[in-house]
Amino acid sequence: MESLAFYGIEDLRYEEKEKPKLENADDVIIKVKYSGICGSDLSRYKKLGPLTPGNIFGHECSGVVEETGSNVTNVKKGDRVAVCPQLKCGKCEACKAGYFAACENLLVIGAKEPGCFASYTRLPAENLLKLPDNVSFDEAALIEPSSVVLHGLFKTQLQPGKTVAVYGCGTIGLLACQWAKLFGAEKVIAIDIDEEKLSVAKELGADEVIQPDKNVSTYSKLMELTDGVDLAVEAAGSAQTSEEVFAAPKKGGEVLFLGIPYSDITLKRFYFERIVRQELTVHGSWNAVSAPFPGREFTTTLQFLKEGKLKTQPMISHCISLKEGPEIFRKITTGREKAMKVLFELDK
Structure with a gap:
């Protein structure tokens, strides 16, 4: 499958990777439709480098359920979904208290785990939200950043x-x-x-x-x-x-x-x-999740998108192919191109 893999500071490569496989009974494989570049992606690309060199980058996305583990009941093959990219451990004191944003082992896909700048990505079933028919895939790719904002405003x-x-x-x-x-x-x-x-x-x-x-x-x-x-x-x-x-x-x-x-x-x-x-x-304010997981930040965003009250289209400045990824990262971080929200469109 096509992917963008992050190897080092300013070293993002378009390359073929193996399609992810189900590893746990609660896993779901998503066929990615749209994935978005986050401001934190740009900063890590330019200043910090990858947590796991060669890992698939990216954490904001929407897509279609491709395959489900044996224990999955909340979604099925063919469902249109948005993604919560945060992975909680469920075992630390913060998780036991329902304070998932403070999870001692909180991860986001695209860091240590494979992300969504790829044709397919894998997530636990609890991280998925089914999309109403009137919410488009490109709108749904912005549910996670919207949830980040709500997580703060709710405080x-x-x-x-x-x-x-x-x-x-x-x-x-x-x-x-x-x-x-x-x-x-x-x-x-x-x-x-x-x-x-x-x-x-x-x-x-x-x-x-x-x-x-x-x-x-x-x-x-x-x-x-x-x-x-x-x-x-x-x-x-x-x-x-x-x-x-x-x-x-x-x-x-x-x-x-x-x-x-x-x-x-x-x-x-x-x-x-x-x-x-x-x-x-x-x-x-850190991250976007709360109890019950993934939290009211995500469900509120989805509700307001469904009702047409939250507008995302004016924020989308680019909609490009994954192959153009390394170049758009170079252009934005060197000031050669101005951008607001950049979306990668996959599976055209």
């Missing part, structure tokens, strides 16, 4: 009438803008250096946008629009925004970290004092 006090600032308008930030409006936020302010991404943010629900520049601070621009927001979401994963996000909330407000900076973070006194003097609540 906050976000409710109707609140104000929200979102720093960074990649896939996660754009989904955060949408979900904030779906939660009933009165005003959502999107912040990004890319004018095209800000345009998409407005299309997906942002009421105001801020494009940072060297002459006027983002904080000043934000204060022209509001006297402080109830919730500030860091979705860029940059050192700069991980500091600036503390300036956005009003007294008693909240900060939610969804982005993952791959560098050290320092806080100027002004930003640190905002945490203390504004009595901010700061949330860290």
Whole structure:
């Protein structure tokens, strides 16, 4: 089968791999229809390298059930499915408490286990969600990143009438803008250096946008629009925004970290004092799963896709073949091509 295998930093190869086989009675083989590039994939490709050299990369996907183990009852051959790519151990204290996001041995396919940048992938049956007829495969490939956003927002006090600032308008930030409006936020302010991404943010629900520049601070621009927001979401994963996000909330407000900076973070006194003097609540959010597994993050996303309330198409900037994978990774990480959500289309 065709695949993208990750061998080292900036070393992603399109090559033939053996089709996965059922190993456990609860296993399911999925014929992949669409798989998406996550921002974390780009960072690992450029900066960190693979956990298992030569492993099939990728963890966001949708597909069709190809084969099932003897104990599988929730899906059958031919079912259209979305995938939860997180693999919990089920044995540690966190898992026993139903706190699956804190599983001591939590894995995501595409890291140590084969991922979904391939014609086929293998997962436990409990990791699959059957798709309603009106939810397309390309929409379903974005269920996992949407669930990442919801996992964080569910920790906050976000409710109707609140104000929200979102720093960074990649896939996660754009989904955060949408979900904030779906939660009933009165005003959502999107912040990004890319004018095209800000345009998409407005299309997906942002009421105001801020494009940072060297002459006027983002904080000043934000204060022209509001006297402080109830919730500030860091979705860029940059050192700069991980500091600036503390300036956005009003007294008693909240900060939610969804982005993952791959560098050290320092806080100027002004930003640190905002945490203390504004009595901010700061949330860290990791992964997308909860109890009952895979969690309400996934089922809520699926419900809102089914009802047509969550929009994913405007975020999809590329839909390409798997063979084009190594080149698109090179282009994006070297700045030669701009992209929002890149999907690989398989089994055309």
